[in-house]
Amino acid sequence: MSQQLTAETRPSPTIEDYLAIIFVMERDGEEIIAARLAESLEVTPPTVTVTLKRMERDGWIDVEGPKNIHLTQAGCDAASSVIRRHMLTEWMLARMLKVPWSHVHNEAHAIEHTISDDIENKMRQNFDNPQLCPHGNPLPGYEYVTAQWKSLTQIQAGERVVIRRIHELAEDDSELMQFLENNGVIPGTQAEISEVLPFNQTLTLAIGGRQVVLGFPAALNIYVEKE
Ligand SMILES: [Zn+2]
Ligand SMILES: [Zn+2]
16 A cells, blocks of 8 residues: 655655656666666765665665665655656646746756645646646656657658657756757657668658757657657
């Protein structure tokens, strides 16, 4: 049974950040390794090691080897809670304060930890129970909504698609997000894959008469639905 976390029993903001990233990586079936956590959290690997030990002691994670880190039920509940608050905060910033789409993720990171359960519920009602964040990533429990969407790197030249999702971990890259926003590569946009050049590691999207060139590493994080 999952236990209801209240604002008083939540872990610290630092631990919430770790839990959220571990949740996203585990959901994608990725190996949770300290080096990747260090990169995502912009801290040193020794810091990650120390923090993971503390999280294991406090019952948020199980560690069965350096590449075998899993969330406990309590860790999973705490991660779901902060991710929900993060995504609802993104909607609040985007809809009510008109913060640009490419900026809401970083702004929400600073605010999400302070949102009370009461405000979280009010936000959810206000935004009609969203299943996805403004970047198309699923709120915990709504993974089935995005399950059929394919990464752009799996699409052939000549196919028509609708942009649906920019992966949560790519939202951290503000330059990428700014580029995508400037070029209209946002959820809901229709595009055609006009060219794929594997030797160059690029693909080109035609969006409303404009050509947008993306490298494979960026394209890998953009999910689409075939038209
Ligand atoms: Zn985000
Ligand atoms: Zn988002």
